[in-house]
Amino acid sequence: MEAIDADNCTPAADKPVYSFFKRAVDIVLSLAASAVLLIPCLIISLAIFAEDRGPVIYAHSRVGKNGRVIKVYKFRSMRSDADNISKYLTPEQQQEFYKEYKLKNDPRVTRVGRILRKTSLDELPQIFLNVLILGNMSVVGPRPVVMDETMLYGGSRDALLSVKPGLTGFWAAYSDKDTSYEDGSRQRMELYYIKNRSALLDLKIIFKTVGTVFERCFMKEAD
Secondary structure, eight states, rough: OOOOOTOOOOOOOOOOOHHHHHHHHHHHHHHHHHHTHHHHHHHHHHHHHSSSSSSSSSEEEEEEEGGGGEEEEOOOOOTTTTOOHHHHHHHHHHHHHHSSSTTTTTBBBBBBHHHHHHTTTGGGIIIIIIIIIIOOOEESSSBEEEEEEEEGGGGGHHTTTTTOOEEOOOHHHHTTTOOOOTEEEEEEEHHHHHHHHHHHHHHHHHHHHHHHHHHIIIIIIHO
């Protein structure tokens, strides 16, 4: 991966052919996935409701293309009152959460939710709702973030917001547990995609993501 200046990234120019290809891939893949995953999604919905009565789908606000606030949909993987952070998290956990916007061993996550997160199946509603119906996300792009996270991109914030967020992306597909906002590695990976995005890179990310999800769902159980 080439060095990317996290404070001064110039996004790749929009090309009509690539834009058409990208939207076509979004529609074809989301239609196919919606048909194939209908029954698994119903099973997941029943499992979520059986463990913790409450909404099956969780909508949270994120920043989309051009800074527009969008609703991103997921299968609910946390307790129905998880927004009451002080109820579940210690001061130390709250500090970690607000620094990286994620938390290891989050006590708010349900048993079903742990499985969904480990396999990335909690993201499935985005395929139908955000990518296909609303069109405010793409299959591939930087992962959607909250407003405060966009500030961590410094002078490259506008570059981050110049593209649609994605169901998966370069950071989501290729990062390891050591990537973080604190050392700038996450920003560099997301900006690498924005600067170098192309049909070929999108396909590489899609195949990498499919392989990773398959491994999480099946290979671990076989060990």
